[in-house]
Amino acid sequence: MIVVFDAQCLLCNGWVQFILRHDxxxxxRFASMQGAAGRQLLADAGLRVDTLQTLLVIDxxxxxxxxxxxLRxxxxxxxxxxxxxxxxxxxxPLRDALYxxxxxxxxxxxxxxEACMVPAPGTRARFLD
Incomplete structure (x- = not known):
């Protein structure tokens, strides 16, 4: 499973840290939408980085x-x-409206x-970029 996230968003970074603690x-694994792998995964899913307002999970x-x-x-x-x-x-429709x-x-x-999240050395291998 790969989570594509916004590495500049502090909420998104908190979500990634939560996953790292509990997985x-x-x-x-993770790919930031600012990185090449994340952009490619978004493009493959038909999503554009410049208008992205969602978390993408690929399995x-x-x-x-x-x-x-x-939920996945x-x-x-x-x-x-x-x-x-x-x-x-x-x-x-109700869940996603709030989201x-x-x-x-x-x-x-x-x-x-202003800077993308830098993974800790112990978790760096779980990040695609």
Whole structure:
């Protein structure tokens, strides 16, 4: 599973740090949308970096965006994070409307880094760029 994220977004960086802490098996890898691998994965999914307001999760030939991407990652992390699957009970248009609002306002609320996140030496191999 690969998570494509905005490396300048402090909320997105927090999400990546959360995944790194809880993915004890080390199965989830990462690609920033600012890097070549991330841009290629986005293009392959038909998404443009300049208008991107979603997290992209790729697992084999399948991909997910918005809240579906978050729920897939949480499922991959195992218990107790799998309990988030109750989120599937909320209709996607409602879940994703809230997600899009947060995505549009992420820099204003959480901030933006001028430099992309640099992975720690122990996790660097999990990043594609």
């Amino acid at each position: 004890r098996a080390g199965r989830i 084999g030939a399948r991909s997910w965006q918005h809240t579906a991407a978050i 990652v949480l499922h991959q992390l195992g218990w107790p994070w799998r309990l988030a699957w109750v989120g599937w009970l909320v209709p996607a 899009r609002w947060v995505a549009r306002n992420r820099y204003r609320i959480w901030g933006r880094s």
